[in-house]
Amino acid sequence: MDFVYNDRTRQLLDEVRGFMHEYVYPIEEEIYEFTHDPANLWVVPPQIEELKKKAHAKGLWNLFLPHEYEPYSPGLNNLEYAPLAEEMGRVNWAAEVFNCSAPDTGNMEVLARYGTPEHKKQWLEPLLAGEIRSSYLMTEPQVASSDATNIETSIVRDGDEYVINGRKWWSSCVFDPRNKIYILMGKTNPDADRHNQQSMILIPAGSEGFEIVRSLRVMNDPHSPQGHGEVRLTNVRVPVDNLLLGEGRGFEIAQGRLGPGRIHHCMRLIGAGQRALDIMCKRVEERVAFGRKLSVNSSIRQDIAKSRCDIEQGRLLTLWAADRLDREGNKVAKDAIAMIKIAIPRMVQEVADRAMQAHGGMGVCQDTPLPEIFSYARLVRLADGPDEVHMSQLGKLTIQQTLEG
Template identity: 65%
Template sequence: MNFEYSEKVQQLISRVDAFMQKHVFPVEEEYEEFIEAPENLWVVPPILEELKQKAKAAGLWNLFLPHEYGKFSPGLTNLEYAPLAELMGRIEWAAEVFNCNAPDTGNMEVLAKYGSEEQQECWLKPLLEGSIRSAYLMTEPAVASSDATNVECSIVREGNEYVINGRKWWGSGMYDPRTQVLLVMGKSDPTAARHLQQSTIIVPRHTPGVTVIRPLKVFNSVHSPSGHAEVLLENVRVPVANMILGEGRGFEIAQGRLGPGRIHHCMRLIGAAQRCLDLMCKRVNSRVAFGKKLSEQGSIREDVARSRCEIEQARLLTLAAADKMDRFGNKVAKDLISMIKIVAPQMCQTVADRAIQAHGGMGVSQDTPITNLYTYARFIRIADGPDQVHMAQLGRSTISAANS
């Protein structure tokens, strides 16, 4: 793996960093105050749309989509995108400024890789333009959805339509007023082989029968303006043409979708952890307790040293996974993707926790972004497959390789 970025990527790193410094960091507090105001529940902060237009005009747009997607991609590899995503990760919501945010990124990759020309024209194009948003409905409250073959939502063909019935939750983006399309995973043939029972289908957001039941809070936050929802699908009818790739391909699509999504989260979490460390270093160098700076305390220096080591280890592992995805494909890189999905969220959570402790009472208040970054890391230890699933898969693969 070449650790030196090309001149093109180095320029992009400089441009994304400069954009963040000039446009995003200065309005971070304004954004947070807006979304915290009760009257602004489920309202998109105007500053966000302004930032998105500036990023698009600057050519810093859709950077996530790998080069193999041809006309839809800006031409970067996963390895080249990694440092850019890291810069975006320093603010929890900043990826959306560049149209590089979940769940839209995963849905765009699905439509770009598996969608028909009609599906791409109708849904992928406006998603790439950033004029609409989307949601992905796989997880269900009644089953352990870390095993996607457990999903019970039914997708039944009736003539020229599919009829969908089921209950989903953790539908990220369902409360966002810009969300216009849902990708729904369900079971189309319960009698087929285990991994061929599922299908993925496109459901326009306002199709009759789609009911948002309630918002789901993450650490007591509804995450406005997008939110996470429990959703009821009752006799939802969509055209046969809305089926992606064909019946029985849902599990395949889900696996193809989640690989890049997992590593994108990890890339951003490296940036989140780095910001926590930077804030901790500034705090301990300016705070005096018991007659000397906190930075002169041995235990503080140890926390800083450990954090720096752990961030760099996770960064290198993320780059190794991205490099293998580029050279051999997501399937071959699955063990490295599992490794970094296990390592990066826990690492970020640990570094953020140390930064909180170093800030004292300020660390748990709204006066720093650390608590937001901490909860993001903790949430990602469950999202896109919990730690235990990745460890089980990686352990099985490792044992098998050692005995082959």
């Protein structure tokens, strides 16, 4: 295992880092104030669109897209992309500026892998150009959706159309005014065996019968302008061509989508954790309590040391998982993906928590990005499958692999 960054990665890393310093950090507070002003709910800060143009012009665009999707991107593999995503993860909205943000990245992978030439023209190309946004609608309020076989939304064929009825929630990005396409998972074949009942279908935004019922806030933050919606679908009709890959193949698509998506969250979280530690180190050197700097207290030094070890372990584990994903593919590397999905969000949550504690009251207010980092790590312990589900699968796999030698 050799995780020394190659020349191309080093060059791109310098460029992404330079871009963050020149354009992103200077407007971080401004963007926070804009997106948290109730008058701007679901309004895209104009600065984001400006920065997208700049990043695109510099070729810092669609960096997440692996080799097979050239010429839309530099064609980086996961190992090359990891340090770049880490850098973007230092500011919670920065990935979007490089057209590398969830849920679009996963949705672009789905369209690139499973879309027809027409789907690609209509939806993938504008997504790759950063002109539109998208959502992924799987989770439902009335069933335990960590077991995706429970998903109930019905997709019924009627002549040349499919008719969709059901409820969804935690549909990220549905409030974004730029959103034009939803990828929905539902049931086409209720009588088939458990893993062949589900399909995925494309629903254009604005379809009749598609209703956003309410916004779900994450720890009371609406995450404007993307948001997370609860959605009701009543007799939504789409052409049969909108079905991806074929009836009953929803699980196959979900596996392809979630592997890279999970690893991208972890890459960004390493950057978020590192940022929390950097902020903590600066603060404890400045702040004086009981006649001495906070930084001389052994408990503070221990917290910093533990955080540094945790982040470095997490970074190496993430690079190792990225490398395995590149060399072995989603299916074989599923144990590595489960390991980082379990370990990294929990680790970053703890690092952010230590940094918040060292800041006193300042640590829980808007004066630092620490609450956002904490909340990001916390929500990734649920999104893309809760910790327990990944632990259950990894435990089972580990027993199997051990017995098979």
